[in-house]
Amino acid sequence: MNSSSLSSLPLRCPLSGSSLELLDNDREILAINEAIGKGDLTLAAGSIPKGAIDSILISADGQNQYPVIDGVPCLLGDFRIVKHEENDSVKTIDLQMSSLQRKQWKAITARYEKWVGGADGIITKVQEEFQRRNTSLLAEVKNGAVILDVGNGGTTSSELLGQKIADSIQTFYALDSSFPMLTRNGIREGQILGDARSIPLSDNSVDYVTINNVLHHLGRHVDAEPSINMKEVFNEAFRVSRSGVIGVEVLVPQIGQQLETLALQFLKFMPTFVYSETFYRNLMTDLGAEVIEFESIFQCKLMTPFKFFPPIMDLPFIQLPAFLMPYSFLFYHLKSNASD
Numbered sequence: 001m002n003s004s005s006l007s008s009l010p011l012r013c014p015l016s017g018s019s020l021e022l023l024d025n026d027r028e029i030l031a032i033n034e035a036i037g038k039g040d041l042t043l044a045a046g047s048i049p050k051g052a053i054d055s056i057l058i059s060a061d062g063q064n065q066y067p068v069i070d071g072v073p074c075l076l077g078d079f080r081i082v083k084h085e086e087n088d089s090v091k092t093i094d095l096q097m098s099s100l101q102r103k104q105w106k107a108i109t110a111r112y113e114k115w116v117g118g119a120d121g122i123i124t125k126v127q128e129e130f131q132r133r134n135t136s137l138l139a140e141v142k143n144g145a146v147i148l149d150v151g152n153g154g155t156t157s158s159e160l161l162g163q164k165i166a167d168s169i170q171t172f173y174a175l176d177s178s179f180p181m182l183t184r185n186g187i188r189e190g191q192i193l194g195d196a197r198s199i200p201l202s203d204n205s206v207d208y209v210t211i212n213n214v215l216h217h218l219g220r221h222v223d224a225e226p227s228i229n230m231k232e233v234f235n236e237a238f239r240v241s242r243s244g245v246i247g248v249e250v251l252v253p254q255i256g257q258q259l260e261t262l263a264l265q266f267l268k269f270m271p272t273f274v275y276s277e278t279f280y281r282n283l284m285t286d287l288g289a290e291v292i293e294f295e296s297i298f299q300c301k302l303m304t305p306f307k308f309f310p311p312i313m314d315l316p317f318i319q320l321p322a323f324l325m326p327y328s329f330l331f332y333h334l335k336s337n338a339s340d
Contacts, residue, residue: 006055006068010205013059013066014075014198020066023056032056032065032081043067045078045088052095056081069095072183074193075200095179122309122322125302126329130212130248131162133293133331137246138208144170145207148240150196150233151214152176154184160212173206175199197232201240209237211247220273222264227283234287234334244292244335251277251296251328280330293333299325 011020023029033053035041054068057075065081067074078088118124138145138161145168149160152174157166166172173190176182182191194200196214211233218229237245252260257276264270277296284291305323 006057006073009073009192010202011057011073011075011192011200012202013061013064014194014200015064015077015080016059016061018060018063019202020057020059020075020200023058023065029056036081039084041081042084042087043078044080044082044086069179070183071188072179072191072193073200074179076177076193076195079193120303120307122299122303122307126213126248127160127162129297129302129329130246130331131165134246134333135162135165137333138165139168141207141243144168146171146173146205147208147210148173148175148199148201148206148237149210149212150175150199150237151211151217152191153178153181154187155212156185156187156189160210171206173201197229197236199236199240203239204242205240207241207243209241209245211237211245211249213248213250215247215249216272216274218273219269219271220264222268226273226275226279227286230283231287234289238289238334238336238338241336244290244333246293246333248332249280249330250274251280251330253326254278256326274327277328277330280332284332284334287334288337289334290337291332291334293331295332296328296330299327299329302329 007022007024012018013020023032032041036053052067052069054071057066057068057073058064066079067081138147147157147161147169149155149157149172153176155174157169157172160166161169171190173192174182175192175194175196177193177195179193182193192200215230215233218233220226234245252274254276256274257279260270260273264273281294284294300321300323303322305321307322308319309322309325310319
C-alpha cells in the first residue's frame with residue numbers, strides 16, 4: 001500500500017480512537033528510523049527488522065505512532081513505536097513465518113485442500129453458497145460496495161466473494177491480527193494488521209463487514225464466558241459498517257458442543273472451539289441486532305453426501321461420508337438496530 005493510498009484510508013487509532021495521519025516529512029521519518037537503528041526506539045513488544053518500515057502513522061492526539069511494514073499498516077498496541085525503556089521484553093513479535101511454520105503450513109494446506117478443497121470440496125461449496133446469497137445484496141450498493149473482511153488470513157477478494165463480485169466492489173479491506181497469515185500470499189489488497197475487537201477504522205466507513213468461518217478460531221478458555229469476545233467483535237463490526245454484517249460459520253450439534261466443553265475441563269484452553277446453532281441464536285438475541293438472515297444448512301446438502309472426510313482435524317486414517325458428519329454451516333446477515 002503506497003503513501004497516497006494510506007492517506008485516504010479511514011484509519012483510526014485502536015487505543016485512543018482518534019484519527020491517524022500519515023507522517024510525510026522525510027526528515028522526521030529518517031530521524032525515527034535512525035533512532036530505531038540505534039535502539040532508542042522500538043516496538044512496544046519485540047523489535048523491528050532493519051529497513052522494514054515504509055512510513056509511519058501518528059494518532060491525531062500525538063500519543064501513538066504505528067509503523068507501516070511492507071505496505072501493511074500495523075495497528076495493534078504491541079506494534080506501537082515506543083522508547084526503548086517502554087518495550088515489553090517478555091513479548092515477541094514475528095513478522096514472518098519461520099521455516100518450520102512455513103513447512104507445517106504447506107503440509108497442512110496440502111492435506112486440507114485434498115480433503116475439503118477443489119471444485120467439489122466443502123469449503124468451495126460453502127463459499128459458492130455464501131457468494132450466491134450475497135451477490136444481489138452487494139450489487140445493490142451504489143458506486144460499488146466497500147467491504148471489510150475480518151479475520152482475513154490472507155484471503156483475496158476474489159477467493160472470498162467470487163471474481164464477479166470482486167470486480168464490482170469499490171474497496172476491499174482485509175483485517176487480521178497475525179502479520180504472517182495476513183501477508184502469506186504476497187498479495188497487497190487493503191491489508192490492515194489489527195484486532196477485530198478494536199477495528200482501526202472510523203465509524204460507518206464500510207458498507208459491509210464479512211466474517212467468514214472465523215468465530216470458532218477465537219478459541220475458548222475454561223473460565224471465560226465464550227460470548228464476550230464474540231460480542232466485542234460484532235459490536236465493532238456494527239460500528240464500522242453502514243449496512244451490517246454478513247457471514248458464515250461452521251456448526252456442530254448441541255451434543256458436539258457439550259463434548260467439547262467436557263474436553264475443555266481438562267485442556268483448560270482450546271484454540272478452536274465450534275459452537276451449536278443454539279449458541280449463535282442466543283448470541284444474536286443478546287446482541288439486540290436485526291436478524292435479516294439466519295439459516296443453517298447441513299454439510300451433506302451443500303455437496304455430494306458420499307464425499308469422505310476425516311471426522312476430526314488431521315485424522316486421515318478415519319474418514320466418514322458427508323452425510324454422517326455432524327457439521328452444518330450457518331449463513332447470516334445482521335444489522336445493528338442502533339444504525340436505524
